Amino acid sequence: MEEQQSTPPTLHVEDAIATIRLNRPAQANRIEPEDQQTLIEHCQLLAKSPRVRAVILTGTGKHFSAGADLTTLLESTEESPGTELVVNPFAAMVSAVEHLPQPVICALNGGIYGGATDLALACDLRLGTPAVKMFMPAARLGLHYYLDGMRRYVSRLGFNTAKRLFLFAENLDAEQMLATGFIDRIVPADQLQDAAREAALTAASMAPLAVQGMKAALNDLAQERLDPQKFALRESQCLRSDDIREGVKAWKEKRTPLFEGR
Known part of the structure; x- marks a missing residue:
């Protein structure tokens, strides 16, 4: 079986639609430090583009994303033990997506975990397949989430749902994600990309x-x-x-x- 290629997020522009694709399927599209910088650079490029009027964010393979690589975050804190305040660099990447001027459609092709849940919440429309599920394991891992991410959870999903997900680490399936507003529509897997493009074309018009x-x-x-x-x-x-x-x-x-x- 041919090994799946693992690369930083890719950017493809066709007509007025840009597609950003998380592209580490063998690692469940885990977002590495270099991926964070690449995604920020893609957003900087798109923000200046008069041609692009809508953006699709999706993943390669059966997962949308397993979120951040926390090992590198821990290593960065160990390198500067005397620093009182530690900045989670993942936050800047998610903010870059949220601040894109164009509408962003998130096509959730599979499971979404950890920081990737906030990446999806930074988008303007979220479509998911019937098999999609989400999990926020921050409390189980001892991670205190960054401020902008918690704001997005509360503003998008509501105070009580944010508490359930952050403090009790509940797993949600597609129907539960729809009920909480995490996804806006459930789409058959073989129609997901077409539905995302249709939404992007509508926004671009x-x-x-x-x-x-x-x-x-x-x-x-x-x-x-x-x-x-x-x-x-x-x-x-x-x-x-x-x-x-x-x-x-x-x-x-x-x-x-x-x-x-x-």
Whole structure:
């Protein structure tokens, strides 16, 4: 049997859709330190791209991701024992995904564990197969989760569900993940990638200034960090844009609008 290739996350762009793929199937797509930096670099590239209007995040093989490699995190703390505060570098990678201006669709092709659960929560839409399941083992491992991740859990899933997952390490199957809001829809495995692309194409067809402005506002509202002045500027930019004129004109003419993001 041919050995599966193990690489950092890959990035593929086709038309207005970008796909980021976790690509270490032999390790259940465990996210290594170099993977974290690669994913941040992919996000930096996409954030500057006027061409890309939606992003799909998925994994290779039967798992979405087993989360972070905690061995390297422990090694980094041992190298600087005199430092009072330790920064978990995984947090910066997840924040890079959350802060992408484009809508991000997470196609959960399999099991999702540990820090990878937060990576999925940083996305804007989560689709999962009937076999998907999740587990947050932080307390069992002695790990205190980082602040932004706990905020995402509370804002996306609610206070009580976050407590169940962090303090009692409950395992959730696909139906339970759907009930808690961890996934938005269950999709047959053979239709997952098509469903993710369909959602991405829908998002890409919207007015990018409006979509990106509202995404930023919704994320800020969820974490109680909304700047009213920035919000007002984004709203005003859309009201003065060519896109809103095109949108209203297309609506009246009963045709598909052609948005240019300006």
